[in-house]
Amino acid sequence: RRQYGPCGACGDMSHSTQFWRRRCKFCKQVHEPGRCEVFQELTKLVRTKVDKKDIAPELQTLLFGEPLN
Incomplete structure (x- = not known):
């Protein structure tokens, strides 16, 4: 299994920040809901x-x- 290094958004080792699924659908950035x-x-x-x-x-x-x- 390929390792990507820690995700900049959540720290998980199984994916990179580019593939993190919790991005804002409006601005495409990672932030808390409503922010x-x-x-x-x-x-x-x-x-x-x-x-x-x-x-x-x-x-x-x-x-x-x-x-x-």
Whole structure:
């Protein structure tokens, strides 16, 4: 069995950081859930500078907790 060395994200010896499955699907980095800086910045931008009625209902739920009617 091939050894990759310790994973930089979790320390496991069975895989490299490139194949770690717990990466953020939004920014592709490794961080704690809810700590994505890219998502937080996008949320802040959308909340302040975009007409909320133009956002798709799925994104409204993601950003604001419920769709705006």
